[in-house]
Amino acid sequence: MKKNLAALAAVLLLSGVGAAAAEDIVIQPEQETVIKEYVHKQPLASVKVPGVELNVGTALPDTVELHEVPNVKYRYTVVDDRTVIVDPSTRKIIKIIQ
Numbered sequence: 001m002k003k004n005l006a007a008l009a010a011v012l013l014l015s016g017v018g019a020a021a022a023e024d025i026v027i028q029p030e031q032e033t034v035i036k037e038y039v040h041k042q043p044l045a046s047v048k049v050p051g052v053e054l055n056v057g058t059a060l061p062d063t064v065e066l067h068e069v070p071n072v073k074y075r076y077t078v079v080d081d082r083t084v085i086v087d088p089s090t091r092k093i094i095k096i097i098q
Contacts, residue, residue, distance in 0.1 A: 025094045038069045039076055039083050046078045054082055059091045
């Protein structure tokens with residue numbers, strides 16, 4: 001009985017990990033097009049963020065200014081000459097577009 005409970009607990013734990021991964025933010029192609037066009041028309045100076053690797057899921061520090069894209073809930077900035085789209089509620093990078 002204890003083995004069954006341990007196995008069940010392991011399955012539930014692993015399924016929770018899968019559920020968390022399924023919550024990744026996906027930008028719809030239409031929104032991505034709007035963002036790319038806006039960013040192209042509104043270029044920003046690149047900033048350096050020492051100690052931060054640019055990867056999807058990396059949170060940017062509060063010192064990095066995030067810029068609004070009209071009619072889109074996400075923000076953008078340019079770090080190390082790469083434009084990143086950021087979820088403003090978590091400050092996590094959700095897409096690197098350059």
